Amino acid sequence: MVLDLENVTLKRDDVQILQNINWQIEQGEHWVLYGLNGSGKTALLDIINAYNFPTSGKATVLGLTFGKVYLGEELRKRIGFVSASLQGKIYQTDNAFEVVLSGAFASIGLYQTPTDEMREKASGLLEELGCIGYANREYGTLSQGERQRVLIARALMADPSILILDEPTNGLDFIAREQLLDSIEKLANKANSPTIIYVTHHIEEILPVFSKTMLLKSGEVYASGQTNQIITSEILTNYFNIPVHVRWENDRPYLVKNK
């Protein structure tokens, strides 16, 4: 079991942010975590990352159960995380190669001397993510899509068991988005891929490789299970409280609002 959340709740200043979350992720599964703005996605990810501690319930991530000892640091070495907040922390003048290398040390910026092996691995990841053409460019000069690729390569430097992509297509145009999704699909289909948790509020980004989906609404699990049983016109009409229709094209769902 990669993740096991049992009745997890999170309260802050008397506000119930998450309620009775149950979520089990098995080895080899890739999941979409879907929810509207403010539904609690980031709060939930912060529990998985051990930045938030459940107010009640039980959280076990990669076999480590929170509560007895503080496990955050040990855990975070095994979880790759790509998010908007990480994006903002990277030094603009570091080149793409250095940004990827820094992932081996889990640092922002490069302070230790990387081994030849690390350099080779970073090159391989830049190649795999399609970034080799701008390996020597400063991070600050890269487009949004190029930055996301570099950050995914950086996250993979540490061979994480879980890779969390928190809204990775934000700010991308159609072409850049589809190209990034192609890379994510390739990665997810590899035999040694980490378990991917793909966080989004766009239905059309749910790739076939994400066979499981969790719908979060107002801090609660609204529905969770096989993607094709969750992403249906009926469930989403109730979820949004407006009539919608799901159309599948090439194994991907598209959402249409009914008149």
Ligand SMILES: Nc1ncnc2c1ncn2[C@@H]1O[C@H](COP(=O)(O)OP(=O)(O)O)[C@@H](O)[C@H]1O
């Ligand atoms: N530290 C906090 N104290 C109080 N409320 C918070 C705190 N962190 C998040 N929230 C609230 O919890 C809800 C869920 O937030 P968040 O997890 O960021 O949603 P999402 O990532 O799905 O957009 C929001 O209503 C947000 O305002």
Ligand SMILES: [Mg+2]
């Ligand atoms: Mg969020």
